Amino acid sequence: MTSPKNPGAASSKNGAAIWIGVGVVIVVLGIAAIFFARGSGSDEVDGQTGKVSVGDTTSGGGEGDTASDTAGGSSLPQYDATLAEDPAVGMTIPTVTGKDFEGNDLTISGDDGKAKVILFVAHWCPHCQKEVPMLKEHLDESPMPDDVELLTVSTSVKPGADNYPPQEWLDREGWAAPVLADDEDSSVARAYGLSAFPYFVIVDADGKVVARASGELTADQFDAAVAAAQG
Amino acid sequence: MDTDVVTLFFALLATSAQVIVVAAIVLWLGSKASPSLDRAKRSVLDVIGPQALSMAAVVALVCTLGSLYLSEVAHFPPCELCWYQRIAMYPNVVVLGVAAVRKDFGARLTGAILAGIGACTSIWHLLVERYPDLGSGSCDPTNPCSIKWVEEFGYLTIPGMALSGFALILVLLAAARPVSLEEQP
Numbered sequence: 001m002t003s004p005k006n007p008g009a010a011s012s013k014n015g016a017a018i019w020i021g022v023g024v025v026i027v028v029l030g031i032a033a034i035f036f037a038r039g040s041g042s043d044e045v046d047g048q049t050g051k052v053s054v055g056d057t058t059s060g061g062g063e064g065d066t067a068s069d070t071a072g073g074s075s076l077p078q079y080d081a082t083l084a085e086d087p088a089v090g091m092t093i094p095t096v097t098g099k100d101f102e103g104n105d106l107t108i109s110g111d112d113g114k115a116k117v118i119l120f121v122a123h124w125c126p127h128c129q130k131e132v133p134m135l136k137e138h139l140d141e142s143p144m145p146d147d148v149e150l151l152t153v154s155t156s157v158k159p160g161a162d163n164y165p166p167q168e169w170l171d172r173e174g175w176a177a178p179v180l181a182d183d184e185d186s187s188v189a190r191a192y193g194l195s196a197f198p199y200f201v202i203v204d205a206d207g208k209v210v211a212r213a214s215g216e217l218t219a220d221q222f223d224a225a226v227a228a229a230q231g
Numbered sequence: 232m233d234t235d236v237v238t239l240f241f242a243l244l245a246t247s248a249q250v251i252v253v254a255a256i257v258l259w260l261g262s263k264a265s266p267s268l269d270r271a272k273r274s275v276l277d278v279i280g281p282q283a284l285s286m287a288a289v290v291a292l293v294c295t296l297g298s299l300y301l302s303e304v305a306h307f308p309p310c311e312l313c314w315y316q317r318i319a320m321y322p323n324v325v326v327l328g329v330a331a332v333r334k335d336f337g338a339r340l341t342g343a344i345l346a347g348i349g350a351c352t353s354i355w356h357l358l359v360e361r362y363p364d365l366g367s368g369s370c371d372p373t374n375p376c377s378i379k380w381v382e383e384f385g386y387l388t389i390p391g392m393a394l395s396g397f398a399l400i401l402v403l404l405a406a407a408r409p410v411s412l413e414e415q416p
Contacts (some may be wrong), residue, residue, distance in 0.1 A: 029243040057316050124370075125375070125378075127363055196372060
């Protein structure tokens with residue numbers, strides 16, 4: 001191996017060539033990105049969030065008030081799984097009115113005389129992505145009893161995130177329960193004290209909270225929640 | 232500029248980094264067994280070595296700018312693990328940048344430690360993304376680490392891109408040397 005006559009010049013020449021090469025590669029990758037980027041996947045799809053009203057059935061707060069207007073009295077306290085006793089138990093759920101993904105009116109209220117399990121999901125949440133098909137399979141085998149209603153709230157919608165839009169996701173999973181589309185501020189989720197996904201609010205026929213839970217439930221735990229709603 | 236174009240550009244850069252890292256590892260392992268690969272390794276080091284410190288600084292700068300673009304322009308809020316990776320990446324712009332200008336090859340160790348910590352965090356973040364139960368049994372509604380803001384080519388998410396950057400910095404720091412082997416007396 002022979003030494004170059006002018007080592008500094010050789011090194012400088014090599015260095016310049018390397019940097020030119022790096023620059024060319026970056027430009028080529030940039031051009032490739034412009035040509036091959038698929039259509040914007042982050043554009044919002046209409047109907048994935050909607051206008052909702054949150055009111056308090058016990059105080060006659062009425063529909064039409066926004067969540068921010070009525071936050072406080074009608075809202076459930078934020079769920080804290082570490083507490084031995086949930087302060088929301090025994091409280092009447094706030095009445096919320098909005099629309100499903102098809103634009104049909106949908107109301108969740110404690111004064112309709114029906115016990116209910118309300119499931120809050122976020123399309124990007126991997127735990128929700130596991131829970132929904134598990135519950136779907138379970139409900140196919142053992143449907144909800146007639147006296148308990150299963151309702152879903154799609155909330156915390158993030159157009160740029162994984163698994164968007166939620167409507168497509170839930171349709172793909174064959175999710176049959178009614179779905180209320182929460183607004184961009186997640187007003188319904190906040191009114192119900194959501195602190196983590198997936199989130200369950202179990203309500204008796206009088207509209208009172210029986211229990212709340214967050215995180216994935218097993219089929220047996222879900223059955224227990226349904227039984228608790230029945231009283 | 233459209234976010235999809237920019238994230239695809241970052242993904243292409245990250246993929247290029249992965250190719251370089253894999254090639255470097257293959258070359259390094261192969262050089263142990265094959266004299267011809269050993270000669271090839273020496274030739275590559277001769278050419279790349281003197282520039283590697285500057286290249287590592289540029290990689291750190293590109294990763295930093297990319298991370299700032301994703302949070303400040305694309306509005307993908309960084310989660311807790313993202314912040315730890317930022318803490319490992321951002322200082323490397325200064326550490327390696329100053330070292331490159333001053334030709335202070337002694338700073339390689341500091342840069343490598345930062346990049347190593349960042350790479351380990353990225354690996355953990357990738358695991359949390361793939362196996363959310365590792366993090367917790369539920370999703371933080373505000374900003375969970377398991378959320379995938381970007382997924383290119385079916386596998387490349389933001390921590391995957393970060394890991395590619397950290398790995399490339401480590402490879403470049405391993406290759407960095409003051410003068411080429413041929414020019415050493």
